[in-house]
Amino acid sequence: MLKTALLLAVLATAHSAAAHRGCGGHDMIKRNPGGPVIQRRAPTDEASAAQSTGCVETLCGVFVEMRSRRGRLRRADLPDPNTECAAYSYQPVLDIKANYPTIWQTATIQASDTDATSLFATINATLNSKLPNDLPHGTTTGNWTGVSYNASDPDCWWSWHQCTTPAASTGLPADIINVPEPMTWGLGFDDGPNCSHNALYDYLQEQNLKATMFYIGSNVFDWPLQGLRAMADGHQICVHTWSHQYMTAFTNEEAFAELYYARKAIKDVLGVTPLCWRPPYGDVDNRIRTIAQALNLSTIVWSKDTDDWKVNISGVTEADVDANYQAVITGAQNGTYSTYGPIVLNHELNNYTMGEFMKYAPSIMSAFKHVVPIASALNESQPYAESNYTYPTFEQVISNQSATPASEITTSAGSSATGAASGSSSGASSSASSGTSAAKSGTMSRATVALAPILAAIACVFAVPW
Numbered sequence: 001m002l003k004t005a006l007l008l009a010v011l012a013t014a015h016s017a018a019a020h021r022g023c024g025g026h027d028m029i030k031r032n033p034g035g036p037v038i039q040r041r042a043p044t045d046e047a048s049a050a051q052s053t054g055c056v057e058t059l060c061g062v063f064v065e066m067r068s069r070r071g072r073l074r075r076a077d078l079p080d081p082n083t084e085c086a087a088y089s090y091q092p093v094l095d096i097k098a099n100y101p102t103i104w105q106t107a108t109i110q111a112s113d114t115d116a117t118s119l120f121a122t123i124n125a126t127l128n129s130k131l132p133n134d135l136p137h138g139t140t141t142g143n144w145t146g147v148s149y150n151a152s153d154p155d156c157w158w159s160w161h162q163c164t165t166p167a168a169s170t171g172l173p174a175d176i177i178n179v180p181e182p183m184t185w186g187l188g189f190d191d192g193p194n195c196s197h198n199a200l201y202d203y204l205q206e207q208n209l210k211a212t213m214f215y216i217g218s219n220v221f222d223w224p225l226q227g228l229r230a231m232a233d234g235h236q237i238c239v240h241t242w243s244h245q246y247m248t249a250f251t252n253e254e255a256f257a258e259l260y261y262a263r264k265a266i267k268d269v270l271g272v273t274p275l276c277w278r279p280p281y282g283d284v285d286n287r288i289r290t291i292a293q294a295l296n297l298s299t300i301v302w303s304k305d306t307d308d309w310k311v312n313i314s315g316v317t318e319a320d321v322d323a324n325y326q327a328v329i330t331g332a333q334n335g336t337y338s339t340y341g342p343i344v345l346n347h348e349l350n351n352y353t354m355g356e357f358m359k360y361a362p363s364i365m366s367a368f369k370h371v372v373p374i375a376s377a378l379n380e381s382q383p384y385a386e387s388n389y390t391y392p393t394f395e396q397v398i399s400n401q402s403a404t405p406a407s408e409i410t411t412s413a414g415s416s417a418t419g420a421a422s423g424s425s426s427g428a429s430s431s432a433s434s435g436t437s438a439a440k441s442g443t444m445s446r447a448t449v450a451l452a453p454i455l456a457a458i459a460c461v462f463a464v465p466w
C-alpha cells in the first residue's frame with residue numbers, strides 16, 4: 001500500500017545538518033533522544049504535602065492579609081526555586097482528580113465520563129470516514145525507527161517536513177505559526193505552569209508584558225496556584241496536552257483524551273476553557289488537527305525555535321540558543337519582520353530557559369515594536385469558550401503598554417472572598433472568574449485583580465512553615 005514509503009530514520013539522518021539552524025528547529029534526529037525532561041512530582045508528594053498543611057483558620061487569615069497587601073499571588077517571598085517547588089496540596093484539585101486520568105500518564109477516557117464518551121464517539125466516526133489512512137506514527141517518545149511513511153506527506157505531518165497547511169480537501173485550517181502584525185513578537189511559553197516561575201512572571205509584570213501560556217494539564221494539577229497566578233496576571237492560557245507526549249503516536253481515543261482532560265483541568269482549576277493548543281514537539285498531523293478542531297482548539301505552532309529546551313541534549317549548547325535568540329532579533333533589525341511577526345518557541349521549563357528569555361527580553365523589546373500575546377496579536381477578544389471573559393485587542397494592548405510605566409502597575413485584593421475556600425471545584429472556578437471579571441473591565445495592565453478569593457482558597461498552603 002505504501003509503495004513510495006521511505007524509512008524515516010534514513011531521512012532524518014539526511015536532514016540532521018539543519019539541527020543547529022534554529023529554522024523551526026525540532027528536527028527528527030535531534031528530537032529522538034528526549035525532549036524536555038519534565039520533572040514529575042513523585043506520587044507520594046501529594047500525600048505528604050497534605051499532611052504538612054494542617055491549617056488553623058485564624059492563622060490562614062493572617063497569611064491572606066499579608067499576601068493581599070503584597071498584591072501578589074505566589075508561594076514564596078523570594079523566587080527561590082527550591083522553596084517554590086515544595087509540593088503542596090490544593091483542595092479543589094484533590095476533590096476532582098478521581099474524575100481524571102493519572103497525572104503524567106497517557107490519558108484515556110474515564111469510565112464514568114459520559115460526556116467524553118459521547119463526544120469521542122462522534123469524533124471517532126468522523127476520523128474513520130474522513131481520514132481512514134491517517135494512522136498513528138511511531139512511539140509517544142518520538143521514536144520513529146522503522147516507521148514507514150508516504151513521502152508525499154498525505155497527513156501533513158509536522159514532524160516529517162514541518163507541514164503546517166493541510167490540503168484544502170481536509171477542510172482544516174492552516175496552523176498558526178506567525179502573527180499578522182509587523183514587527184511584533186508573538187510571546188508564548190510552553191510547558192507550564194512551572195513551580196518556580198515567579199521570577200519570570202514578576203519580570204513580565206514589571207515589563208507590562210502578557211504572554212500566551214501553553215499549559216500541561218498534569219502541571220496544572222501539580223501547581224494550581226502557579227496557574228492561578230497566570231490568570232490573575234492576565235496571561236492567555238492555551239492547552240499543551242495532558243501528559244506532554246508525541247501526539248501523532250496516540251490512538252484516536254488517547255489523543256482525544258490528552259486534549260479533552262487538559263482543557264477540562266484548565267476549566268476546573270483556572271475557570272476558563274481555552275480555544276487554542278500547541279502540540280508538544282510540534283508533533284501534529286491531520287488526524288490530530290481534526291480532534292483538536294472538534295474540541296474548538298486552534299493549532300498554534302511557531303516559526304522560530306530558540307531550542308532552549310534541548311541545551312546539553314544531543315549537542316545543542318547555550319551558545320546555540322543565544323544565537324537563535326539573536327537571529328530573531330537581527331531579523332527585526334534587517335527588515336525580515338516588516339510585514340508580519342514571528343511566533344517564537346521558548347519555555348517555562350526550568351531556571352535556564354526562563355532566565356534566557358529574561359536575558360534577551362530587553363533586546364527583543366528594543367528591536368521589535370511590540371511584544372504581545374497571540375490572542376492580542378490576532379484581536380481575539382474572546383480567547384475562551386466563556387463569552388464573558390474579554391481579552392485586549394492588539395490596539396488595546398499596545399496603547400496600554402506605551403501608556404503605563406511599569407512602576408505604576410499594581411494589583412490589589414478585592415473583598416469578595418466567596419466560595420473559593422470551600423474547596424469545591426466550583427470554588428476554584430469562581431475564584432478564577434473573579435480574576436476574569438477584572439480583566440473584563442478592561443484594566444489589563446493596572447489589573448485590579450480580585451485576589452482575595454484566590455488567596456482565601458490557598459491560605460492553607462501558606463501555612464506550611466518554610
Ligand SMILES: *[C@@H]1O[C@H](CO)[C@@H](O)[C@H](O)[C@H]1NC(C)=O
Nearest residue numbers: 001002003004150152153154
Ligand atoms: C501517497 O499520498 C498521496 C497523496 O498525497 C496519494 O495520492 C498516494 O496514493 C499515496 N501513496 C501511497 C502508496 O499510498
Ligand SMILES: *[C@@H]1O[C@H](CO)[C@@H](O)[C@H](O)[C@H]1NC(C)=O
Nearest residue numbers: 120121124125127128252253
Ligand atoms: C474508534 O475508531 C477505531 C478505528 O479507527 C476503533 O478501533 C475504535 O474501537 C473506535 N473507538 C471507539 C471508542 O469507538
Ligand SMILES: *[C@@H]1O[C@H](CO)[C@@H](O)[C@H](O)[C@H]1NC(C)=O
Nearest residue numbers: 032033139141143144145146
Ligand atoms: C527506538 O526504537 C527502536 C526499534 O524499536 C529501538 O531499537 C531503539 O532502541 C529505540 N530508540 C530509543 C532511543 O529508544
Ligand SMILES: *[C@@H]1O[C@H](CO)[C@@H](O)[C@H](O)[C@H]1NC(C)=O
Nearest residue numbers: 119273293294295296297385
Ligand atoms: C464548540 O463551539 C461551539 C460553538 O460555540 C459549541 O456549540 C460546541 O459545544 C463547542 N464544542 C465543544 C466540544 O466544546
Ligand SMILES: *[C@@H]1O[C@H](CO)[C@@H](O)[C@H](O)[C@H]1NC(C)=O
Nearest residue numbers: 311312313317318351352353
Ligand atoms: C550545559 O552544560 C554545560 C557544560 O557542562 C554547563 O556549564 C551548563 O550549565 C549546562 N547548561 C544547561 C542549561 O544545562
Ligand SMILES: *[C@@H]1O[C@H](CO)[C@@H](O)[C@H](O)[C@H]1NC(C)=O
Nearest residue numbers: 326327328330331334335336
Ligand atoms: C536578516 O537576519 C536573519 C538572521 O540573521 C537572516 O537569516 C536573514 O537572511 C537576514 N535578512 C536580510 C534581508 O538581511
Ligand SMILES: *[C@@H]1O[C@H](CO)[C@@H](O)[C@H](O)[C@H]1NC(C)=O
Nearest residue numbers: 038039081194196349350351
Ligand atoms: C520547574 O523548574 C525547575 C527549575 O527552576 C525545575 O527544577 C523543575 O524540574 C521544573 N518543573 C517542571 C515540571 O518542568
Ligand SMILES: *[C@@H]1O[C@H](CO)[C@@H](O)[C@H](O)[C@H]1NC(C)=O
Nearest residue numbers: 079081196199200351354355
Ligand atoms: C534561577 O535561580 C536563582 C536561584 O537559584 C534565582 O535567583 C533566579 O531568580 C532564578 N531565575 C529564574 C528565571 O527563575
Ligand SMILES: *[C@@H]1O[C@H](CO)[C@@H](O)[C@H](O)[C@H]1NC(C)=O
Nearest residue numbers: 180377378379393394395396
Ligand atoms: C486587529 O485590529 C487592528 C486595528 O485595531 C487592525 O489593524 C488589525 O488588522 C487587526 N488584526 C487582525 C488579525 O484582525
Ligand SMILES: *[C@@H]1O[C@H](CO)[C@@H](O)[C@H](O)[C@H]1NC(C)=O
Nearest residue numbers: 386388389430433434436437
Ligand atoms: C462567566 O460565565 C460563567 C459561566 O459560563 C460563570 O460561571 C462565571 O461566573 C462568569 N464570570 C463572570 C466574571 O461573569
Ligand SMILES: *[C@@H]1O[C@H](CO)[C@@H](O)[C@H](O)[C@H]1NC(C)=O
Nearest residue numbers: 392396397400442443444445
Ligand atoms: C488600558 O489602560 C487604560 C487606562 O490606563 C484603561 O482605561 C483601559 O481599559 C486599558 N485597556 C486594557 C485593554 O487594558
